[in-house]
Amino acid sequence: MNHVYSIILAGGSGTRFWPASRRTQPKQLLRLSSETDRSLIGSTLSRILPVCDATRIYVATGEHLVNQTREHLPELSESAFLAEPVARNTAPCIGWATRIIERRDPDAVVFVIPSDQHVSSRPGFQKAVRVALNSAESGIITTIGITPTRPETGYGYIEVGAPLENPVSRVARFVEKPDLAKAKEYQASGRFLWNSGMFFYRAKDMTDAIRKHVPLLAQGLDEIDAAAKLGPAIELEATRRIFPTLPSVSIDVGVLEKQSTLNVVQAEFGWNDLGSFASIWEHGATDAQGNVAPTDAVLVDARDNLVYAQSSQKRVIALLGVSDLCVVETDDACLIMPRERAQDVRAIVDAIAAQGRKDLL
Amino acid sequence: MNHVYSIILAGGSGTRFWPASRRTQPKQLLRLSSETDRSLIGSTLSRILPVCDATRIYVATGEHLVNQTREHLPELSESAFLAEPVARNTAPCIGWATRIIERRDPDAVVFVIPSDQHVSSRPGFQKAVRVALNSAESGIITTIGITPTRPETGYGYIEVGAPLENPVSRVARFVEKPDLAKAKEYQASGRFLWNSGMFFYRAKDMTDAIRKHVPLLAQGLDEIDAAAKLGPAIELEATRRIFPTLPSVSIDVGVLEKQSTLNVVQAEFGWNDLGSFASIWEHGATDAQGNVAPTDAVLVDARDNLVYAQSSQKRVIALLGVSDLCVVETDDACLIMPRERAQDVRAIVDAIAAQGRKDLL
DSSP, X not given: OTTEEEEEEEOOOOOTTTTTSBTTBOGGGSOOOSSSSSOHHHHHHHHHTXXXXXXXXXXXXXXXXXXXXXXXXXXSOGGGEEXXXXXXXXXXXXXXXXXXXXXXXXXXXXXXXXXXXXXXXXXXXHHHHHHHHHHHHTTOOEEEEEOOSSOOSSSOEEEEEEEOSTTEEEEEEEEOOOOHHHHHHHHXXXXXXXXXXXEEEEHHHHHHHHHHHOHHHHHHHHHHHHHHTTOHHHHHHHHHHHGGGSOOOOHHHHTGGGOSOOEEEXXXXXXXXXXXXXXXXXXXXXXXXXXXXXXXXXXXXXXXXXXXXXXXXXOEEEEESOBSEXXXXXXXXXXXXXXXXXXXXXXXXXXXXXXXXXXXX | OTTEEEEEEEOOOXXXXXXXXXXXXOGGGSOOOSSSSSOHHHHHXXXXXXXXXXXXXXXXXXXXXXXXXXXXOTTSOGXXXXXXXXXXXXXXXXXXXXXXXXXXXXXXXXXXXXXXXXXXXXXXXXXXXXXXXXXXXXXXXXXXXXXXXXXXXXXXXXXXXXXXXXXXXXXXXXXXXXXXXHHHHHHHHSOEEEXXXXXXXXXXXXXXXXXXXXXXXXXXXXXHHHHHTTOHHHHHHHHHHHGGGSOOOOHHHHTGGGOSOOEEEEEOSOEEOOOSHHHHHHHSOOOTTSOBOOTTOEEESOBSOEEEEOOTTOXXXXXXXXXXXXXXXXXXXXXXXXXXXXXXXXXXXXXXHHTTOGGGO
């Protein structure tokens, strides 16, 4: 498929994995999964290279993150990196990147993928992607939905609609993160899938959908398009000027949920969003006592803990008689919390921000 | 009292407070109590100076600890430091130091005090010491016993015998660390006191008691005494040669428990042995949530924790949703355990020793 392009979404505020993640080192730049020896974004790139040529892959990230991000993706050329002047949520970012691709190839089929997820079955992943690309080529924006393996309350769901050719169906609707009772219902019903955040479309279909659902965004992108015809310096100036004025809305809320017809490819390939340190423990390699920890940690009567040590000083972490903790250590901070509080790390980040200690953010 | 001398006991293996304490930095060199801004041994010295002139205070410590220890005690001259060539428990140490004092002043009254304890009422302490010194001057080895304020299982006890002039009594017997049921009995009975580890005697009485109960020790000390008459170089040579041959026994087991007549001064002055990090929490200044922590720690939903940070790097410690933990941090290690496991730190030290990581001990 010579017209396949990919947009890797690589923004991120770096709060959920503090202190490992920071404003200038968000989650996707960390080695949080055992999928490869690379950071999450490096794993993501190596996972999509078999279905998308490196010359047709783009990485959308913040201006302040471009340099660090490039170091993780040596397979890509400098022109692959699209620097958003400011973060305006996903619809402006995807709409803008899609226009850049469309100018290059009006017949492009685009594959949008987050940079910070874990996949354990790459063949399963690549098969689902190929099915989704075929579906998108028919002119219908297409998502991948993951068969739930547990009543997860941390993900959005997609309700499956009318079946098409297996494993493709129409999307009935998107649903927000449920409570536990709802999540159990969803899993039992067999009609709900996890929203993977990946989607596929012909560039022109997304441009049309944005024009229909977020006309102000389309108008801004038209202006950047017009500037681009006058050369790169003018394009850059226009992008920096116009981007901050674009409506800040997510692609899900602004476009996908308003689109009358969407397809979903149902799949299972050991997908995980790695939403918190608790997920890192769930997907990590445990010792006989259920601990995920560096080999030089000293563990006595310690069970089911995560130790994530990023310190360059090789400080030894010793746990005595503790269970179900997350211990996260860097050169300048050490966070200790129960695994079940791992989704609340933001409370610590907020407390640090309130104290004005910007060096720690 | 011109004949009052003091021996501060400052050995210690540095295991109970790992990673803050190390082989070359035992507990008494740490600032573990709020009694003063000094280390425990510094607090001890400043506590006894009102009852014992600095020129009559000796510090018995290991050869490998003399230099570090001197830095904590600038009030004392170089000759105050008695370096044990090897650690042979307390009876040889006290017997030897007592002989040194006795050679200087045959009428000396000696006051032995551990270097690693906490006292909250210094007037109460000094009053008890003066009573004990008076009792010792009568020719009876005298201890201080602390009225129990809780059923403590971590201390040895003294059973009070026949009353003398209040607050002095005879000692009925010493008892080992009890279990909780026994400790409750002891506290309820009113007849049992905590063994403070402080005791008082005329130098000649201790020399006699050692000759009676541990004759091999007396014999070794006689040899060192004889060598001392021939000059300091010969004394040093004899000490280094003879000390390792002395019987390794504690002053309690070897001498005090065998002595038919002992006195005890009953006292209360906010005494604590600071046996583990749990004691540091009990005696520390807590915030409204019961945490004892540095002011730059970030605490969210955290209750009744101890954070002891000795790191020179000012790494921030963040606790989210944890209770009753001890977190102890140094430049090269971080230990996390429940407060109730604080007396088991040795298990971590043993695990590290078993791994051959001597740099951490």
